[in-house]
Amino acid sequence: MKTKVLMVCLGNICRSPLAEGILTSKVDPAKVFVDSAGTAGYHVGNPPDERSIAVAKKYGLDISHQKCRRFSEIDFEAFDYIYAMDASNFSNIIKLARSKEQERKVKLLLDEVDVGLNEVPDPYYGGEDGFEKVFQMVDIACEAIAKKLM
Template identity: 55%
Template sequence: MTRILVVCLGNICRSPLAHGILESKLPKDSFYVDSAGTAAYHIGNSPDHRSIKVAKTHGVDISGHSARQFRVSDFDTSDYIYAMDASNYNNIISLARNNDDIGKVKLFLEENNSVSDKNVPDPYYGHISDFEYVFDLLEATSKILSAKLKE
């Protein structure tokens, strides 16, 4: 089984969306997708209501997700770790114990060559339109990534 972890700051906006979208595109018998945040702000909380709403509009249910914090043991249990932006990438890398850990970490948008800015914007302080934009960005990249992973 291939294990994928997507990581943002609080694990209530971007990473639950990426988690739900990517999970919907991969066969569950071969892939396990999870998400986490680098900060402890929202541990145990559901995703932001706007993330839930936008995902539901597109047929993805993330309402059962519970936020958790990234931990060093995630390096052991994940084959791929995708950070939503450079800040979270650096936070993850700072916890790496060796080059094998570092080799598992990439920016999520590195998989999408049509996007020049490789940072998924954080919609938390924005409007529903910002969540829609992030969903579309994650959806397009998840299509590319899922095709690559299934090869």
């Protein structure tokens, strides 16, 4: 049985697609399934932000095939681990939980590592360097998660 991990940000176009691509590259796909979603439905059906695609490509990852989707209550049943990129999205996810068991599945991504921050900043309104910084933070966290899942 595969372990299922869901990465969640606001629009599912910047941070969570990067997290999905990065973690997928670090685990055995026969044992771990990784997906991503957003708490808002602004970009449903669209590919990730071009800047996320570009920074992923810089590190040999292709996330261009991903399609944005909205987080749903069904995700609590479908996934073993749900990682939120920041406190606001964490709160939005927890509000949809119907049990303590579902709440326990939800964590902040950066709680897995010590990078001096507890939230992955949203790079959407910034420049290219913001996407690079987000990639580096998410990469460190995904490395720790991959080791836990092995």
